[in-house]
Amino acid sequence: MISTSLRRLLPLALALGALTSPAAHAGKTIDAIKQRGSVQCGVSSGVAGFSLPDSQGHWSGLDVDVCRAIAAAVLGDANKVAFVPLNSQQRFSALQSGEVDLLARNTSWTLTRDASLGLSFTGVTYYDGQGFLVPKKLKVTSAKQLKNAEICVQSGTTNEKNLADYFRNLNIKVKPVVFEGFEASFKAFFAGRCQAYTTDISGLAGIRNKEAPKPDDYVILPEVISKEPLSPAVRRGDDEWFAIVRWVPFALIEAEEYGITRANVDSLRASSKDPGIQRLLGTGEDSGKLLGLDRDWAYRAIKAGGNYGEIFSRNVGPDSVLKLPRGLNNLWNKGGILYAPPIR
Amino acid sequence: MDSPHAPAGAKLRKALRQWIPQILLLAAALGLLWWLGHNVLENMRARGIQAGFGFLKEPAGFEIGESLLDYTPSQAIWRAFLVGLLNTIRVALPAIVLATILGTLIGLGRLSQQSGLRAACGVLVESLRNIPLLLQLLLCYFVLTSLLPEASTAWHPLPGVMLSQSGLFLPAWRCEGACHWELPRLEGFGIEGGFALTPEYLAVLITLTLYAAVFIAEIVRGGIQSVSIGKINAARALGMKPTQILRYIVLPLALRAIVPALTNQYLNLTKNSSLAVAVGYPDIVSVANTSLNQSGRAFECIVIVMLIYLCLSLLTALLMNLYNTRVALKGSQ
Numbered sequence: 210m211i212s213t214s215l216r217r218l219l220p221l222a223l224a225l226g227a228l229t230s231p232a233a234h235a236g237k238t239i240d241a242i243k244q245r246g247s248v249q250c251g252v253s254s255g256v257a258g259f260s261l262p263d264s265q266g267h268w269s270g271l272d273v274d275v276c277r278a279i280a281a282a283v284l285g286d287a288n289k290v291a292f293v294p295l296n297s298q299q300r301f302s303a304l305q306s307g308e309v310d311l312l313a314r315n316t317s318w319t320l321t322r323d324a325s326l327g328l329s330f331t332g333v334t335y336y337d338g339q340g341f342l343v344p345k346k347l348k349v350t351s352a353k354q355l356k357n358a359e360i361c362v363q364s365g366t367t368n369e370k371n372l373a374d375y376f377r378n379l380n381i382k383v384k385p386v387v388f389e390g391f392e393a394s395f396k397a398f399f400a401g402r403c404q405a406y407t408t409d410i411s412g413l414a415g416i417r418n419k420e421a422p423k424p425d426d427y428v429i430l431p432e433v434i435s436k437e438p439l440s441p442a443v444r445r446g447d448d449e450w451f452a453i454v455r456w457v458p459f460a461l462i463e464a465e466e467y468g469i470t471r472a473n474v475d476s477l478r479a480s481s482k483d484p485g486i487q488r489l490l491g492t493g494e495d496s497g498k499l500l501g502l503d504r505d506w507a508y509r510a511i512k513a514g515g516n517y518g519e520i521f522s523r524n525v526g527p528d529s530v531l532k533l534p535r536g537l538n539n540l541w542n543k544g545g546i547l548y549a550p551p552i553r
Numbered sequence: 554m555d556s557p558h559a560p561a562g563a564k565l566r567k568a569l570r571q572w573i574p575q576i577l578l579l580a581a582a583l584g585l586l587w588w589l590g591h592n593v594l595e596n597m598r599a600r601g602i603q604a605g606f607g608f609l610k611e612p613a614g615f616e617i618g619e620s621l622l623d624y625t626p627s628q629a630i631w632r633a634f635l636v637g638l639l640n641t642i643r644v645a646l647p648a649i650v651l652a653t654i655l656g657t658l659i660g661l662g663r664l665s666q667q668s669g670l671r672a673a674c675g676v677l678v679e680s681l682r683n684i685p686l687l688l689q690l691l692l693c694y695f696v697l698t699s700l701l702p703e704a705s706t707a708w709h710p711l712p713g714v715m716l717s718q719s720g721l722f723l724p725a726w727r728c729e730g731a732c733h734w735e736l737p738r739l740e741g742f743g744i745e746g747g748f749a750l751t752p753e754y755l756a757v758l759i760t761l762t763l764y765a766a767v768f769i770a771e772i773v774r775g776g777i778q779s780v781s782i783g784k785i786n787a788a789r790a791l792g793m794k795p796t797q798i799l800r801y802i803v804l805p806l807a808l809r810a811i812v813p814a815l816t817n818q819y820l821n822l823t824k825n826s827s828l829a830v831a832v833g834y835p836d837i838v839s840v841a842n843t844s845l846n847q848s849g850r851a852f853e854c855i856v857i858v859m860l861i862y863l864c865l866s867l868l869t870a871l872l873m874n875l876y877n878t879r880v881a882l883k884g885s886q
C-alpha cells in the first residue's frame with residue numbers, strides 16, 4: 210500500500226501513465242481480480258459508518274460491506290478485499306489509474322463526474338444530503354443564521370460547491386476554510402477554528418460520534434442543502450465488471466424485499482418454494498451465468514454481510530452509534546426510494 | 554593554402570558542426586514533447602476522460618476564503634487560479650524577506666562571541682532544520698488555533714486590533730468616497746472589516762519563515778567564515794575601522810558565497826509554500842486542487858500549477874542572478 214503523501218501524486222502518476230501506456234482494454238478487470246485473488250476497493254480514509262479501520266486494521270462500514278459482498282460474489286470469499294483508503298481528492302485518480310477496481314467511498318453521483326472522468330456510477334447505495342454541524346453553544350438553529358461564519362469543508366467534495374451555491378442564493382456571506390485532508394478539516398473545526406462544518410449528513414453523524422471530544426456538544430442543523438446520492442463507481446469501458454458492481458447491491462436490496470437475511474439464507478435456499486427467492490439464491494434459473502459468475506453469487510453476497518437492511522442497521526442505523534434513520538434509504542414499499550430492478 | 558575561400562569554408566563547416574547537433578537535439582526534444590502530449594490526449598480520450606483547457610472559462614462555482622482580488626464563485630476558473638497565485642505570492646514574498654532578516658541575525662548569532670547566544674542559535678538551527686516542514690506547519694497551525702479565543706471573545710491587544718481563531722484583524726485604510734480607518738468589528742459569527750490575517754496565513758508564514766531562516770543562517774555563517782582572516786588583518790593593517798572592514802571587505806567577499814546559495818533557499822521556500830493546502834490556506838495548489846476536483850481536469854490543472862511554479866522559480870532565479878552580478882566581486886579570492 211502506498212503512503213498517503215505519495216498518493217498526493219496520483220494525478221501526476223495518472224498523467225504519466227497516460228503519457229506512455231496504451232489505452233486500457235475493456236473487460237479485463239474481472240480477469241485481473243481473479244488472477245490477483247482480491248478486489249482492490251477504494252474507500253474513504255476513515256468515515257465512521259462507511260469505512261473505518263479499527264486498531265487491528267479491520268475495516269467496517271456500509272461501503273466496506275458493499276465491497277465484501279462483491280468479493281464474496283466474485284471470488285467466493287468476503288475477506289478477499291484489499292481496502293485502499295483514499296481522501297476526497299485522490300479517489301478519482303486512483304480509479305482512473307487502475308490502482309483500485311472500484312470506488313465504494315461515499316461518492317456522490319453527479320453529471321460532471323459521470324460524464325467527464327472516465328468512470329461510471331453503478332447505482333445508489335445510500336441517499337444522502339449535505340448538512341451542517343455546529344457547536345450547541347452557538348445556539349444556532351438554522352443554517353440561515355450562519356451569517357459571516359467560517360465553515361470548515363474538505364476540498365475535492367461536492368460539498369465545497371454546494372456550500373457556495375446555497376449561501377449565494379440566500380445572499381448570506383460565509384467564509385469557507387478548505388482543507389485537503391479529512392482529519393485536518395474536522396480537527397480544525399473541533400478546535401474552534403470554524404463555527405460550522407459541512408459535508409454529507411451521514412459524514413456529519415460520523416464525525417460527531419467518532420471524532421468530537423463530546424458528541425453532545427454538537428448538533429446537526431435541520432437544513433439539507435443538496436442531493437448526495439452515494440454510489441460506487443468503476444472505470445468506463447468494462448461492461449462486465451460494471452454489471453457485477455451494479456447487480457450485487459441490487460441483490461442485497463432484493464434480498465431485503467424477500468425477507469432473506471444472513472441468518473435464514475441457508476434454510477431458505479434449502480427449502481423455499483418461492484421462484485423469486487430460488488432465482489436469487491441460485492436454486493432456480495442461473496442468474497449468475499449472465500453476469501459471468503456462478504449461480505451462487507447472490508447467495509454468497511447475502512451470506513457475507515446480510516441484506517441491505519442488515520448492512521444499514523449494523524453500520525449506520527439503530528445498531529450503530531450513528532443511529533441514522535432509514536429515511537430515503539428504506540425500500541420503495543416501506544416509504545423509502547430503494548428500488549432494485551427485478552433479478553430475473 | 555592561402556586562397557581566401559578556404560577559411561570561409563572552414564568557418565561554415567565549423568558553424569555547421571556546432572549548430573547541426575544542437576538543432577537536431579532541439580527537434581528531438583520537441584518531437585518527444587509532441588509525442589508525449591499527443592499520447593496523453595489520445596489515452597485520455599480512449600478512457601473517456603475529457604481533456605482541454607476550455608474549462609478555464611467556465612464559472613468556478615466555489616468560494617475562496619481569502620483573496621486579494623474581488624472574487625465571487627460566478628467568476629471564471631482562471632480568475633480563481635489568479636487568486637490562488639496571488640495568495641501564494643502574498644505568503645512567499647514576505648516570508649522571503651523575513652527569513653532573510655531573521656536568518657542573517659541567527660547566522661551572526663552563531664558567530665557571536667557570547668557562548669549563550671551562540672548555543673541558542675545552534676539549538677534553533679539544528680531542531681528546526683531536522684523536523685519535516687509539514688509537521689512543523691501542522692503543529693504551528695493547531696497550536697495557533699487552540700491557543701486563541703473564539704471570534705466572539707476576541708482579544709484586543711491594542712485598540713482596533715482583534716486577535717482570535719478567525720485571525721489577526723488590523724484597522725484598514727479604506728477609500729470609498731471619503732477615506733477613513735475601518736476598524737474590525739464583530740458581526741454575525743465572524744469579524745468584519747479591517748485587514749485580516751487568518752490563522753492559516755499566519756501559520757504558513759511563520760513556518761516558512763522559520764524553516765528558511767535556519768538554512769539561511771547557515772549560509773550566512775558559512776559565507777562570513779569563508780572570508781580569510783588574512784584579508785581582514787590586511788584591512789586592519791591599512792587602518793580600516795571595523796565597520797569599514799565589514800562594509801568593504803567582509804560583506805562583498807561573503808556575499809559572493811552567500812547569494813547563489815540564498816537563491817536556492819528562496820526557490821525552496823516558494824515551492825514549500827505548496828504545503829499550505831494542508832492547513833487550509835488557499836494558495837495556488839489549493840485552488841488548483843479544488844478546480845481539479847470540480848472540473849475533473851486533473852492533468853490540465855497539474856500542468857498549470859507546474860508551469861506557474863516554473864515561472865515563479867525562473868523569475869526568482871533571474872532577479873537573484875541580476876543582484877549577484879551587481880554585488881559579487883569579480884575575480885578570484
Ligand SMILES: N[C@@H](CCC(=O)N[C@@H](CS)C(=O)NCC(=O)O)C(=O)O
Nearest residue numbers: 253254296297316317366367391412
Ligand atoms: N459525497 C460528497 C462528499 C464525500 C466526502 O468525500 N466526504 C468527506 C467528508 S465526510 C470524506 O469522506 N472524507 C474522508 C476522506 O477524505 O478520507 C462527494 O462525493 O463529494
